[in-house]
């Protein structure tokens with residue numbers, strides 16, 4: 001004993017492995033995870049394939065009925081314990097999130113804090129009433145009760161790997177389901193190994209949670225496996241459509257949380273400095289790699305140039321670098337492909353007449369805070385989800401024009417309105433086709449108590465968190481009872 005504290009994420013237990021009926025080797029082998037900032041090795045994890053998913057789903061299906069029969073207070077106790085364990089080990093875990101996903105420290109700390117919040121909210125949900133009496137038309141005793149689907153497959157993306165995995169896993173377990181989870185292959189430690197470890201420490205019974213890093217093969221297997229009843233997917237609209245199609249073909253419930261092109265409307269009575277600060281945070285946090293990132297900044301024509309200038313000044317003050325080794329405000333983009341995509345979108349806007357006021361030129365994976373003004377419909381920067389640090393400023397003529405521009409998007413996740421007159425702002429906001437509306441705030445916001453999700457191409461009308469925990473992760477059973485059976489005419 002050297003007296004040093006035990007290491008929570010000690011690699012001996014998980015390196016090269018998946019978490020499925022304990023830590024073991026995957027039929028699909030193992031692979032190395034590298035840091036997006038410098039390509040250095042972060043760790044090695046098991047690489048799940050179809051056979052691994054099949055084995056996990058069968059084990060989960062066998063374990064699930066006993067979990068559903070477990071007292072809600074016990075399910076809540078375990079979920080609350082995972083939140084405590086996560087927070088207690090936060091300082092050890094944050095550097096893993098920083099390296100693996102290219103996050104700055106505050107974003108990684110938010111992942112720990114919010115994930116603990118989602119776990120506690122799920123624990124509280126586990127204690128909610130699940131029965132309702134139904135008015136009978138012919139003198140029976142009638143009730144409806146909520147029951148778990150069985151095994152839920154969870155598929156999550158790279159950008160907020162811990163939160164976006166935890167929010168679905170916690171909801172599924174709270175409501176009595178078992179889970180087979182596939183994190184993004186680029187972030188399996190933050191989006192998978194950490195979660196396995198907290199549930200392992202909290203004493204979740206064996207086989208209720210399987211963490212299987214892997215790529216499209218494992219994801220496809222989740223959508224096809226007969227032991228999986230529901231898939232909760234968070235990711236891009238392209239992959240979401242494939243997941244929805246496969247789940248439809250296999251008659252599985254599917255929840256799709258997809259992308260966004262979120263408008264921040266600055267009203268003509270807004271304070272310029274406040275508007276710029278909100279636009280900057282909503283656009284550049286985590287390099288814009290957030291589904292709720294501010295994707296369009298709609299400013300009154302008379303204010304647009306001043307706002308653009310203010311944002312360009314801010315952009316120049318935000319250092320971009322490797323958050324594991326330097327003080328910086330922006331880290332790397334997740335991949336070379338993403339850098340090329342963002343650059344192509346910026347170049348397209350400039351070629352079509354937009355003004356590049358800051359940034360625009362990446363160095364390797366480092367893409368500086370970028371400002372485009374004079375953006376118009378017909379430019380890719382106006383139409384596409386960029387998933388990069390680009391402030392897209394669009395001038396509008398009047399309130400109707402602002403709504404028309406915002407609602408042109410096929411997406412409908414979040415919107416923000418910055419204004420002094422909040423009554424007018426709310427009235428305007430109710431004309432937006434979105435799932436989240438924030439008056440006097442930017443677009444990046446989530447709460448464990450609020451149903452999260454969007455309209456149009458942002459999903460399939462499903463929601464996650466808050467009241468959506470029971471709505472999405474369980475289904476009704478109708479039970480009728482008479483004191484004595486009656487004679488029927490046949």
Ligand code: NAD
Pocket residue numbers: 155156157158159160164182183184185214215216217218219220234235236237238239240242243257258259260290291292385387453458
């Ligand atoms: P992605 O769709 O490429 O990947 C998401 C997940 O799907 C990963 O785990 C990936 O391995 C898996 N996958 C890939 N191909 C698959 C297949 N054929 N079958 C099953 N699974 C498959 O998404 P991304 O590029 O990593 O993430 C960015 C996207 O996610 C953006 O569009 C963003 O807006 C969206 N997103 C949405 C939310 C939300 O809550 N609405 C949150 C974060 C990110």
